[in-house]
Amino acid sequence: MPEVRLRLYKLIEVSGTDKIEFLQGQLTQDVSCLSESTKLFAAWCNPKGRVIVTMSLLLSEEAIVLVVPAGIAESILDKLAMYRLRSDVSFALSDAIHDSSSSSIQFDQKHLILHGIPIIDETNSESYTPHMLNLDKLSAISFDKGCYTGQEVVARTEHLGNSKRRMMRYQADSDGLRVGSKLSDGSRNVGTIVNISGRDLLAVTPVAIHKEPLIAESITVTPLGVPYEI
Known part of the structure; x- marks a missing residue:
């Protein structure tokens, strides 16, 4: 698998014994479905159900890697740390090359636009709900896992079916x-x-x-x- 060069992205590595449980309580995606052979598309919402950032999730040997837009990466790192409380998790920010066994990873903006995949970063953060961004159609939301930040708003929209x-x-x-x-x-x-x-x-x-x-x-x-x- 060729290396993925993330010129416009940074990597946040989440490690520790509580990394899956911690991310399950924050992200729209079911992190437990992540494997070394797959990647997942996900979002992190604020308590009002507005998307703070979109990201890809990768699994490495010791950590779960969040691939986030570079311009918002440090802000996301700080916000995640605020939610850590007593969880055994740690965060590391990097712009290094990440080796992935995923079959294809595309981060080119035009490619994403043509495929109807949004990028939420510092220019448009907390402006839209997941349903407005079609994240339910992009398999970026799990409606079966437990609660996460903003989940009540997301679930209500899905239940009413009136986006x-x-x-x-x-x-x-x-x-x-x-x-x-x-x-x-x-x-x-x-x-x-x-x-x-x-x-x-x-x-x-x-x-x-x-x-x-x-x-x-x-x-x-x-x-x-x-x-x-x-």
Whole structure:
């Protein structure tokens, strides 16, 4: 397996006898399903159910490795330490190369956008719920494991089945947009750009108008869909 170079990411290694139990109480994913031959996509939410950061999870010999965007890594490390309490866990931050037995790991932003996979980092942290980001459709949420931070909000949304705003992939007809740019239907703001690479972007907008072109800063954006059902 080739080494994975994480130029725009950092690694947080979580070790200690309570590492699985600790992460189970924090992340949306069922960490107990992680193995040396698989990786998992997950999110960490605040108590209000808003996503602080998205991440990939890898298993090494001694630790569980959280692959997080570099710009938010130190903040995530500090926040995790606040939740440690008496748990036997320790954290180490690194930008070193990580050897993984996973068959394929892609962190290129355009690749992720084309596959409808969001990156939540310091530019858009705590702005969206997991359902808005389609994390339920990306198998990044376990609805069978125990409680975790923000779980009550996430479970309520799943139970009601009424997430009226979800992420959609769009393409802009010119350059100039950025993360956080507002999308309009011509009369009011209806959405916000989550991620963008060139003219390809992901934005959270009302499901009812997912098939309609929108306008952002006088630039038309056309919906292209995501490769999964929402």
